[in-house]
Amino acid sequence: MTPNSIYIHIPFCAHRCAYCDFNTYAGQEALIAPYMDTLIREIESVSALQPNSVPAHTIFFGGGTPSLVPTRHLLAVMEALRHAFPLTATLEATLEANPGTVSARSLAEMRAAGLNRLSFGVQSANPTELRLLERAHDFFDVIQSVQWARQAGFERLNLDLIYGLPEQTLQNWQNSVKRITDLAPDHISMYSLTLEQGTPFGRWAARGLLPIPDPDLAAEMYEWADEFLAGLGYLQYEISNWALPGQESRHNLQYWRNLPYFGFGAGAHGSMDGIRYSNVLRIKTYLERFSQPAHRYSYPLSFANVDQTRTAPYEAMQETMMLGLRLVQEGVSDTVFRARFGLGIADAFPQELADLLRLGLLEWQKDALRLTPRARLIGNQVFLRFVGE
Ligand code: SF4
Known part of the structure; x- marks a missing residue:
């Protein structure tokens, strides 16, 4: 029996970064508590309709910035998931975190709640690049967060980087890669910057205010990093992902192998029993939907569903x-x-x-x-x- 995966979307950020087109909102912290309660209702409503007891083998809290959420809420959602679905003994439970939004204490509480893998959005080790990306942390926060994570008992850590930034030099990129590998994560993700329409970066680039990154240089950065990481024993297993042997993200493998997953939360997508579906984007509408569902729904959908297609x-x-x-x-x-x-x-x-x-x-x-x-x-x-x- 193929096990399921579970994605939980946390659409809160302290600040909206200029390049980001994810479904996330700044300045909505007052809604965190009702949102997390409603997430639990959504999980329970779907599990109550589940016709079988297929176990789940991965859980992923993505965002947004899940590490902004007080740990008591994460603990409550983990508890709800344990009651709602059978979880495998080898469960992989990942949380995306921004360096600078965690503490030794919050990480210890997350580990105690059953999370066992962290994915830190590092993006760069260069202060100018971090400012350009409007990220609030510096590289010292990254070192500190990784140290606290290890002390808390997290053995599996992913660090994210972005390349192909405006005016980024090959040397600065190499330095960022070397500095994150000094921290010995077991997994590294590297994404090229995409200038998405509708983001400030996209608008500035269209008006000639942001130098368009040179694609040849971005390709050189990618190829250099792949060779460098291979020399350190990291195996590239996906276009943007490298891991030490056996440390691949099992949650993301579920997507790439086109296997089933639930999506819970505002803007979450799911693929289950041959149906691809997505939830309403805005936090307030998600909360309103719980008290007044827009239509009758059946498994694997919930009150938050806005779109569904049976896959031919x-x-x-x-x-x-x-x-x-x-x-x-x-x-x-x-x-x-x-x-x-x-x-x-x-x-x-x-x-x-x-x-x-x-x-x-x-x-x-x-x-x-x-x-x-x-x-x-x-x-x-x-x-x-x-x-x-
Ligand atoms: S912290 Fe991440 S999810 Fe939040 S706005 Fe910035 S890039 Fe987007």
Whole structure:
């Protein structure tokens, strides 16, 4: 039986960073307590409708800034999850945290609540870059947070970095990578900056006020980091993720393998029993929905649901390719694909496969189809072939 995963969205931040397009809100701290109570109601309402008792093997508190939430609320949600769903003995329970929003005490309380993995949004070790990103922490906060996390008993730590920033030099990037590896995390995520429409960064760039990052330099940063991390024993297992052996994020693997997960909270997405769904975005509407549900809902949906689609079989195959090819080592296993859909990858996508193999963008590694190393930087173009664009 494939275990489930659980995503919990915490849409609160102390400040809205200029590059961010996540569903998160600043200045709404007064709503944290009612929001966390409503989250518990949502979890209970879905588990009450669950027709089976499939266990969950990962929980992920993402945001937003989950570490802003007082730990008593996190503890209450963890308790509710334990009552609502069977959890595996090897549960991975991750919380995203911003350095500077945690203390030795709060981390010890989180660990006691059953969280066992932290993901810190470091972004850069360079003070000028952190200011540009409008992040409130400095690198000293990162060192301190990692130290407190270890003292609290967190053995699994992810550190996030962003590259391809306006005016970022290769040297500054190398320095950031080296400084986070000095802290010996077992997992590192590195994302290239995207200038999203609707964010201040996107608007400033469109008006010529923000120097557009040089894509060639960003590619050089990515390739350098991959080589450097490989030398330290980190294996790149996904386009933007590196881990020491056995320390991959099991929660994110669930997404990339196109396996089921619940989404709870404002703006959360879920994929369960062949239905993809999403919840209402705004915190106040989420709270109002609980007292006045907009319509009748059935498993796996809740009062917060605003959108749902039953995934057609061909669409599920397309999603499996788009997501699975992000796993640069594992790729998409033809045997697993065949067992799930009743036909092989080459039967489902004959033309796409022939073209991409001929162009040297995909390769077979025994039973698995995966990106070639040179295709990793243009992965999106490969994925789009599978959705007919
Ligand atoms: S702290 Fe993170 S989630 Fe919050 S606004 Fe900044 S980038 Fe977005």
